[in-house]
Amino acid sequence: MAGTEMQIDIKKHAGTTVVRLGESRLDAAIAVQFKERFRELTEGDKNRVVLDLGPVGFMDSSGLGAVVAIYKHLGRERVFDLAGLSPPVSRVLTLTRMDSVFNIYPDTDAALADDRMGNAANAHH
Template identity: 35%
Template sequence: MTQPNPVSCSVEERRTDEISVLAVSGTVDMLTAPKLEEAIRAAAKSSPAGIVVDLGAVEFLASAGMGVLVAAKQDLGEAVRFAVVADGPATSRPLKLVGIDEVVDLYPTLDEALTALTT
């Protein structure tokens, strides 16, 4: 019996002016959500004006990943603006179905999220 491939998730951070952009790819579930949570915490330590979590390359977003996004929004408070890029059935649809779009600002593109956070 072969072991299944481990679930993979990668998070890469880059800075656009005063905004920290976290590009997430792969699967965000209960095994990989802590990686996203730590990346958001690390980004916040650099005192950005805002943090954008770009889920454009995410293939599967589980409730654990959604929970990380809501917790990050609450933890950052008013000090750091927070937005999520989500478009399509793997990310945007589940976020909207459970009402996270009412708590966290969602944008279909990174450009739209950056514009919203810098104006």
């Protein structure tokens, strides 16, 4: 939102960067800002990236577009996974069939427990 700093933080684990969006909504109002901040936070290494959307209770098509855009921007060598999707966020991915593109984990711990660094192709399931 204009005038307020978006809540987003980053934690680096061995080989994996976890980006957690601390906003209740990933929507048209913050999609552009989110893309920019995500790119800044994930530049400069080859780490796998896990995007934790745990706090997000609402996502619209602009939010989904932003998630696809950051996934594409990382380039084909970078592994990118999603974690902590609430039912409304899950629904948007399911309806658009984007759930077939991403590996989706219940939460960050589950994503970290499943170390996919050996599977850098990020094969679709």
